Structure formats: structure tokens, C-alpha cells
Amino acid sequence: MEHANIGTAQHAVSADTQKVLRNTYMLLGMTLAFSALTAGISMSMNLGSGVAMIMSLAALAIVWLVLPRTANTAMGLPVVFLFTGLLGAALGPMLNRYLALPNGAEMVMQALGGTAIIFFSLSAYVLTTKKDFSFMGGFLFAGLMVVIVGAIGAMVASYFFGVDISLFSLVLSGAIVLLMSGLILFDTSRIINGGETNYIMATVGLYLNLYNLFTALLHIIGATSDD
Numbered sequence: 001m002e003h004a005n006i007g008t009a010q011h012a013v014s015a016d017t018q019k020v021l022r023n024t025y026m027l028l029g030m031t032l033a034f035s036a037l038t039a040g041i042s043m044s045m046n047l048g049s050g051v052a053m054i055m056s057l058a059a060l061a062i063v064w065l066v067l068p069r070t071a072n073t074a075m076g077l078p079v080v081f082l083f084t085g086l087l088g089a090a091l092g093p094m095l096n097r098y099l100a101l102p103n104g105a106e107m108v109m110q111a112l113g114g115t116a117i118i119f120f121s122l123s124a125y126v127l128t129t130k131k132d133f134s135f136m137g138g139f140l141f142a143g144l145m146v147v148i149v150g151a152i153g154a155m156v157a158s159y160f161f162g163v164d165i166s167l168f169s170l171v172l173s174g175a176i177v178l179l180m181s182g183l184i185l186f187d188t189s190r191i192i193n194g195g196e197t198n199y200i201m202a203t204v205g206l207y208l209n210l211y212n213l214f215t216a217l218l219h220i221i222g223a224t225s226d227d
Helices: 002-044 049-070 076-099 104-129 134-161 166-192 199-223
Strands: none
Touching: 002 076, 002 166, 002 199, 049 076, 049 199, 076 104, 076 199, 104 166, 104 199, 134 166, 166 199
16 A cells, blocks of 8 residues: 555656646747747847847846746746747847848858757757756856856956957857756756746746857857858
8 A cells, every 4th residue: 555655646746747847848839939029020120239138137137036926826927928028039139130141041040950959959868867967056056157257257358448358258158058058957857856846937947048058059150150
């Protein structure tokens, strides 16, 4: 009887995990599509980089201050779409700049393809092996802090002192690719091992991983292009 109860409990946990995973990927697909739509609108309106910066800051304020309070309420979904819509629209000016370059469309497609390959490969690995990557949490957090401090330092050095940060930006983008790849492993592992039970928060985590991975790959491809 005891073994039967244990088996039933494990089955229930597995079913709950599958539900979270299914809802996460469904919502992730919807938010990515919505971001593509808002990016297209932003591009057609030729929004400037200043507007994009404001939208990015608004999105960050939402994910830090609003989403944690609404993720378990009926307002969670509208907030997620507002957040991802703003970030999608913020991509518009950057995409327009790349598309104006020779082979710009090819660069964007390469970045999209690279993002998809990395995401599906790493996700498939975690889903197949069920490996627990929670041990990477401290390292990834430290890496994230280093990247943020480095990015802020580079912007200050460039804006106030006129320092050429092109090489440093390329290195930083490479670090972001590695960091986001690690976070994809970490976040997916948390879902399948029961560490994250809220599909809205799980979606936001994976969305940010993909968003940053795409922009970093696009910068690397653009910076290393011969054209």
C-alpha cells in the first residue's frame, strides 16, 4: 500500500510538471508571435532608438515590479503580453538598422536560425536526460552580474570618454550567448524537476533567454560580417 501511494504521488507530480511544461511552451510561442507582430509594427512606423529605450525600460519595470505580484492572478497573462509586446516593439529600430545593411536580411535570418538551433538543442537535451542543472544557479547569477556591470561600464566609457568599445562589445555578446545557453538549461531543468511551477514565470524566463540570445547573435554576426 505504501509503495502504491508513493507511485501515485510521483505520477501526480509528473502530471503537474507536464502541465506546466505544456502551458509554458504554448504561452512562449504565443508571446514570441506577439513580439514579432509588435516588432513589425515598430519597424513600419520607423520608431527611433530613444523610443525603443523607453519601451525597454518600461518592460523591465513591468517584469521587476508588476509581474511578480500578478503572476498568480487573472492579470498575469495580460501583463506578460504587455511585457513581451514592449520588448518586441523595442527591437524594431535595431532590426531596421540591420536590414538597411548589405545582406542585412541574411544576418537577421542567421541570428533567428542560430537562436532556434541553440534553444531546441538544449531544451531537447534537458527534456530527454531530465538532468538537474540547479547547480549552475550561482555561477549563472554571478555571470549575469558581470555582464550587466560590464555593459554599464562600456556605455559609460564610450559616452563620456569616447573609448572604442567595439571589441569589448563583441566579447560581451559572446559571453551573453554562453550565459543565455546556460540559462536555457537551468530554466528548463527547473520546470521539469518541479523547481518552477508557475508557467507564466517560466515563460518569461525562457522568453528573456531567447530575446537576449537573438540580439547577441545578431550583434556577433553583424560585427564579423565581411560586408
